[in-house]
Amino acid sequence: MAENRVMHHCVSSYAAxxxxxxxxxxxxxxxxxxKVERLLTIELDxxxxxxxxxxxxxxxxxPDEQKILARWAKARGVILM
Known part of the structure; x- marks a missing residue:
């Protein structure tokens, strides 16, 4: 719910x-x-x-966030689509 409120999107609807x-x-x-800054919310299957x-x-x-995302994905074995 906190992510939903701060980022102004519907991530809380994915709870179920x-x-x-x-x-x-x-x-x-x-x-x-x-300072901690929220950049992206990511849904993994x-x-x-x-x-x-x-x-x-x-x-x-x-683009700057995509670079960070790519490094994170590679380190964690996440496949970006």
Whole structure:
């Protein structure tokens, strides 16, 4: 619910999907100068594929965020679609 409120998108509607084991929700944050900034909300399917990646207000990832996302995905074995 907190992610939903802060990022202004409908991630909280995926709760049942997560409880059923059909998805997991991840949050990509950046820490800089003592401040934590939420960048992206990521939905993974059971095969660890990123089926949805959204920023504030449901926008797509910006190029700088895509670079961070790619590093995270590679380190965690996540497949970006």
């Amino acid at each position: 999907k997560c409880i059923a084991g059909n998805a997991s929700i991840w949050v990509l944050r950046r820490c800089a100068l003592g 059971p095969r660890h594929r990123a089926v949805q990646v959204r920023g504030f207000g449901n926008r797509l990832a910006r």
